[in-house]
Amino acid sequence: MTDIQVRAAQAAEYEKVQAVFGGAMMFEPKPDELWTRLFEPERALVATDDGEIIGTTRALTRELSVPGAVVDAAHVTGVGVQPTHRRRGVMSQLIGRQLREVPEAIAVLWASEPAIYGRFGYAAAAWGVEYAVDLHRVGAPNDSIRPGALAVLTADEALKDLPALLRRLQGQRSGVSGRSDLLWQARLQDKPDDRGGRTERRILVHRDEAGTVDGYALWRGKLNWGPTGPANEVLVEELVAPEPAAYRALWQHLLTMDLSATLNYSHAAVDEPLQQLVTYPTALERRLGESLWLRVTDVPRALRQRRYAVPLDVVLEVTDHLIESNTGRFRLTTDESAVTCERTDDAADLSLSVTELAGAYLGGRPLTEFAATGRVTEHTAGALNRTATAFGWPVAPVSIEVF
Numbered sequence: 001m002t003d004i005q006v007r008a009a010q011a012a013e014y015e016k017v018q019a020v021f022g023g024a025m026m027f028e029p030k031p032d033e034l035w036t037r038l039f040e041p042e043r044a045l046v047a048t049d050d051g052e053i054i055g056t057t058r059a060l061t062r063e064l065s066v067p068g069a070v071v072d073a074a075h076v077t078g079v080g081v082q083p084t085h086r087r088r089g090v091m092s093q094l095i096g097r098q099l100r101e102v103p104e105a106i107a108v109l110w111a112s113e114p115a116i117y118g119r120f121g122y123a124a125a126a127w128g129v130e131y132a133v134d135l136h137r138v139g140a141p142n143d144s145i146r147p148g149a150l151a152v153l154t155a156d157e158a159l160k161d162l163p164a165l166l167r168r169l170q171g172q173r174s175g176v177s178g179r180s181d182l183l184w185q186a187r188l189q190d191k192p193d194d195r196g197g198r199t200e201r202r203i204l205v206h207r208d209e210a211g212t213v214d215g216y217a218l219w220r221g222k223l224n225w226g227p228t229g230p231a232n233e234v235l236v237e238e239l240v241a242p243e244p245a246a247y248r249a250l251w252q253h254l255l256t257m258d259l260s261a262t263l264n265y266s267h268a269a270v271d272e273p274l275q276q277l278v279t280y281p282t283a284l285e286r287r288l289g290e291s292l293w294l295r296v297t298d299v300p301r302a303l304r305q306r307r308y309a310v311p312l313d314v315v316l317e318v319t320d321h322l323i324e325s326n327t328g329r330f331r332l333t334t335d336e337s338a339v340t341c342e343r344t345d346d347a348a349d350l351s352l353s354v355t356e357l358a359g360a361y362l363g364g365r366p367l368t369e370f371a372a373t374g375r376v377t378e379h380t381a382g383a384l385n386r387t388a389t390a391f392g393w394p395v396a397p398v399s400i401e402v403f
């Protein structure tokens, strides 16, 4: 590591940073005006060897919904080390420094491999469910969509109506990342090269009786003809429908597309209501995976930022091998109106590391899960169940976008 330097990136280095990331991930970066504008050089770190960039990590300034609130969260992305420089501690330097420097109290990312980020105190905080639906078997009703309720929008039209719906989803579920205007434009780009042989993106919306858009689905189709006839594929990229009528109508429409045999959707929550809308839920063929990984970078601030399911008064003894100020005892006190979390000398009720706090932070994984393998230790009888209940949340977190 002697000749490897780590420094902040410069604005003009976006293409070089992307080239290193693309080289590590094995894709060819293409010029993209919107993503160039979204580059935040002051939030990017590069590792150089003899002046050449050989490793990168960066963060996007975005908000994230957490239990009972929407807060700033560093959205970490573009982590890559040139294959010639792998396993020499480059990523460890980059991620360690990034975590110590982010101004937000939490950082989040999608991991390419689950083995990478646990060592830095990240934990999978939201599960994602991938559906591969057998449309011939699933048995979806196709009778309750009000005539005229569904329409297809252009991307420009969608930019007016869709952002408010995503914000409403953030009010319902944790783990949902906010989008600036520029991020929305980037999300709705539909370059032919990115379609993977599928149709252009359809922006399907549902309108309520007053004509207001109250749900949308982004989806594509793929023509396919199997030995027994038509077997088209429907790929649902994103579905946001805070209103139950919109949720039902959009799914019913997509599950009953003519000529189609399969539907894929990768961003369902573990408590996705979709399973209620079909006759044979086993035909949804669900696969569980880690979706959003979370790191608590400022323990007391992070714990104050979210809300809790029931009142709580607990002393947590926390360890953090990377960020010294997170190590110590903190008293967390919550009731319906306020949350306080301060450093204390009082005896601990529970001890755990920042990793377990991260796993439980969005309310998607109970602290009892970590206690069962000895990663959370109870010192005061009853403290574990009380704290696990308070950290839980009635709705499971979900991350609907890989960033």
Ligand SMILES: CC(C)(COP(=O)(O)OP(=O)(O)OC[C@H]1O[C@@H](n2cnc3c(N)ncnc32)[C@H](O)[C@@H]1OP(=O)(O)O)[C@@H](O)C(=O)NCCC(=O)NCCS
Pocket (backbone or CB within 6 Å): 024, 025, 078, 079, 080, 081, 082, 085, 086, 087, 088, 089, 090, 091, 092, 093, 110, 111, 112, 113, 115, 116, 119
């Ligand atoms: C993943 C990647 C960034 C790691 O960079 P690196 O500089 O080789 O990582 P480090 O040398 O700092 O590794 C630190 C530790 O993590 C381990 N590690 C690194 N990458 C790993 C992986 N993909 N799987 C399992 N362990 C991994 C190392 O073995 C090392 O363990 P050790 O401390 O016990 O020896 C790099 O290999 C890469 O760019 N991979 C392809 C792109 C990618 O997957 N990026 C992540 C996007 S989310």
